Amino acid sequence: MFHIRPETAADTDAIRALTAAAFAGAPHSSGTEAAIIDALRAAGALTLSLVAAEAGGIVGHAAFSPVTCSSGASGWFGLGPVSARPDRQRAGVGQALIRTGLATLRDQGAAGCVVLGDPRYYGRFGFACDPALRYGDVPQEYFQRIVFRGPPPAGEITYHPSFDSV
Ligand SMILES: CC(C)(COP(=O)(O)OP(=O)(O)OC[C@H]1O[C@@H](n2cnc3c(N)ncnc32)[C@H](O)[C@@H]1OP(=O)(O)O)[C@@H](O)C(=O)NCCC(=O)NCCS
Structure with a gap:
């Protein structure tokens, strides 16, 4: 069982390999997810980097990094990339990582978190689409947010430059 x-620092190579393997078969993959994590870490923007670890190694990973909102709302973060090792998908790894990450951000005083992904998956954590909060030209239902405190922000979200630098 994982925890x-x-x-x-010892996890870096394993996170890179796991992320590449998890996204290799994902239809929406940019192929840059592993490099994005490295770039965030190098930029000091990997706010929260959680692993699901067990005796044989790591079986999942989730990254959280700061985002900005055109409204000036502060304290917002983005979830992703998140991955479970291919042979361990759909067995609770992703859910455990995401629930722990969101709880940690909330405890640390974050205002909320956004995610780009399948609403059928992320809805269970409390993520919801808000037409007032936009991200580029992605179909609106795929961009979701969860509010921890304060009013829901309105405007355009921008991820950390590391997402575009690789
Ligand atoms: C997406 C991912 C992180 C989910 O983690 P996981 O450990 O496999 O999933 P969990 O065990 O936490 O959740 C399983 C549940 O989510 C559902 N689920 C998993 N991935 C889903 C998806 N892409 N769309 C809809 N539902 C999904 C499963 O049907 C299952 O539902 P159930 O609990 O009602 O049976 C993992 O599958 C993965 O690494 N995928 C490849 C990389 C990727 O696409 N990352 C997300 C980018 S946004």
Whole structure:
């Protein structure tokens, strides 16, 4: 059985390999997810990097990084990339990582978190689409947010430059 913990320096290579393997078969993959995590870490923008670890190694990973909103709303973060090892998908790894990450952000005083992904998956964590909050030209239902405190922000969200730098 796995447990969720923050990454350590010793996890870096395993996170890169796991992320590449998880996204290799994903139809929406950019192929850059592993490099994005490295770029966020190098930029000091990997706010929260959680691994699902067990005796044999890591079986999942989730990254959270700061985002900005055109409204000036502060304290917002983006979830992703998130991945479960291909042979361990659909067995609770992703859910455990995401629930722990959201709870940690909330405890640390974050205002909320956004995610780009399938609403059938992310809805269970409390993510919901808000037409007032936009991200580029992606279909609206795929961009979702969860509010921890304060009023729901309106405007355009921008991810950390690391997402575009690789
Ligand atoms: C998406 C991912 C992180 C989910 O983690 P996971 O550990 O496999 O999934 P969990 O065990 O937490 O959740 C399983 C549940 O989610 C559902 N689910 C998983 N992926 C889903 C998806 N892409 N769309 C809809 N539902 C999904 C399963 O049907 C299952 O539902 P159930 O609990 O009602 O039976 C993982 O499948 C993965 O690494 N995928 C490849 C990379 C990727 O696409 N990452 C997300 C980018 S936005």
